[in-house]
Amino acid sequence: MQGESRLQPPSSGWTPLFLGVGVTWLLYYWTQICKRPRLVCSGPMRQFLESYCPVVMEKFCPTFWCSGGRLQTIVRVMLASKPRTSYRNEIISTDDGGQISLDWMDHDESPHFPDTATRPTIILLPGLTGNSQQSYILHLVRQAKSHGYRCVVFNNRGFGGEKLLTHRTFCASNTEDLARVVDHVHNRLPAAPLVAVGVSLGGMMLLNYLATIGHRSQLCAGLVFSTPWNVFLSTASLEQPLNYRLFNKSLVISLRNTVGKFRDVIGKVLDVDSVLQARSIREFDERYTTIAFGFASCDDYYRAGSPHDKLQKITTPMLCVNAADDPFSPSEGIPLDEASSHPSVALLVPAHGGHIGFLEGFFPNNQPYMNRVFSQFVSAVLQQCDELRNITKNGLKNFSNSTPAMVD
Numbered sequence: 001m002q003g004e005s006r007l008q009p010p011s012s013g014w015t016p017l018f019l020g021v022g023v024t025w026l027l028y029y030w031t032q033i034c035k036r037p038r039l040v041c042s043g044p045m046r047q048f049l050e051s052y053c054p055v056v057m058e059k060f061c062p063t064f065w066c067s068g069g070r071l072q073t074i075v076r077v078m079l080a081s082k083p084r085t086s087y088r089n090e091i092i093s094t095d096d097g098g099q100i101s102l103d104w105m106d107h108d109e110s111p112h113f114p115d116t117a118t119r120p121t122i123i124l125l126p127g128l129t130g131n132s133q134q135s136y137i138l139h140l141v142r143q144a145k146s147h148g149y150r151c152v153v154f155n156n157r158g159f160g161g162e163k164l165l166t167h168r169t170f171c172a173s174n175t176e177d178l179a180r181v182v183d184h185v186h187n188r189l190p191a192a193p194l195v196a197v198g199v200s201l202g203g204m205m206l207l208n209y210l211a212t213i214g215h216r217s218q219l220c221a222g223l224v225f226s227t228p229w230n231v232f233l234s235t236a237s238l239e240q241p242l243n244y245r246l247f248n249k250s251l252v253i254s255l256r257n258t259v260g261k262f263r264d265v266i267g268k269v270l271d272v273d274s275v276l277q278a279r280s281i282r283e284f285d286e287r288y289t290t291i292a293f294g295f296a297s298c299d300d301y302y303r304a305g306s307p308h309d310k311l312q313k314i315t316t317p318m319l320c321v322n323a324a325d326d327p328f329s330p331s332e333g334i335p336l337d338e339a340s341s342h343p344s345v346a347l348l349v350p351a352h353g354g355h356i357g358f359l360e361g362f363f364p365n366n367q368p369y370m371n372r373v374f375s376q377f378v379s380a381v382l383q384q385c386d387e388l389r390n391i392t393k394n395g396l397k398n399f400s401n402s403t404p405a406m407v408d
Contacts, residue, residue: 129251131161211310
């Protein structure tokens with residue numbers, strides 16, 4: 001019996017150790033990982049957001065077992081649910097002979113907005129290779145539906161189930177298709193307030209569009225998530241060995257598959273076999289995007305597509321959400337200085353969240369943080385439109401003398 005007792009594990013001795021490790025981890029998690037996001041904007045815009053969008057002052061507490069940027073990015077793809085949504089599809093033509101697929105969610109009656117003519121409409125722009133069936137788009141559509149808004153998802157050419165009629169699909173700097181969509185929606189619903197929400201590449205397109213359109217914008221406001229601000233930095237980050245294996249490789253495969261699917265059309269202008277040999281996003285852009293959209297070089301395209309140096313041209317109220325640990329958009333590329341005195345652009349930068357992640361809770365099968373930001377900001381824009389318009393109008397009169405930013 002004595003020998004048998006000596007072989008028993010000293011379980012009672014391990015318990016305090018496990019408890020100590022657990023308490024230490026929880027303390028570290030709560031003090032070092034759960035943090036209030038940085039809010040960078042002019043003073044009047046800050047006051048507006050803190051008054052009507054309390055989410056900007058809340059701590060963001062990422063899922064404790066996947067708080068890092070890469071894990072947030074990967075786990076979202078693996079676990080995110082896809083709410084069932086019934087769309088009404090519409091195909092519209094473009095001036096160059098192409099066509100765009102729009103997916104509408106506008107068939108349900110809204111007790112919040114019984115007059116369909118004035119029902120607020122949200123234009124959603126998915127990310128690279130995305131469409132109306134992406135989980136993050138479906139969750140935003142469901143959130144919009146709960147508030148009684150109408151939604152229309154702008155699917156880039158070739159990604160909405162429609163046939164590609166020209167050799168061009170999309171690029172971050174070309175805003176002609178988005179301009180066509182905004183004009184189409186506005187002409188159909190001239191009395192309906194319009195808000196646009198872009199995710200990842202969709203955010204780049206929206207920012208570049210607003211910089212191009214300036215004061216002629218028909219949008220009340222814009223909201224973007226996980227925007228790659230500086231394409232050169234984003235490309236360098238995605239070409240790091242681990243990021244290449246986790247993200248770059250799969251994305252370029254999806255892009256190549258699309259080109260292969262429409263070989264008969266694209267092959268009339270480009271060398272499809274060369275495009276299909278691209279091993280990275282940059283190689284794809286060199287062999288396809290740069291040529292298809294008439295740039296002299298890939299660097300020229302990346303300069304044109306990067307929105308980080310175009311904020312001064314944007315007059316539409318904007319909220320831009322980027323996680324500091326986003327592997328697609330390195331934090332050093334986020335234009336904090338440019339936004340610090342901008343009268344209508346605000347940056348919200350949580351320490352964690354990855355790329356389109358922002359996961360919370362033990363089992364993160366949805367994206368409540370993005371939903372809260374979306375709900376509160378869009379509601380503030382629609383309900384306090386006069387106040388927001390005055391903030392922007394007064395600030396733009398003398399941009400250089402705008403109130404300095406207060407940065408957390």
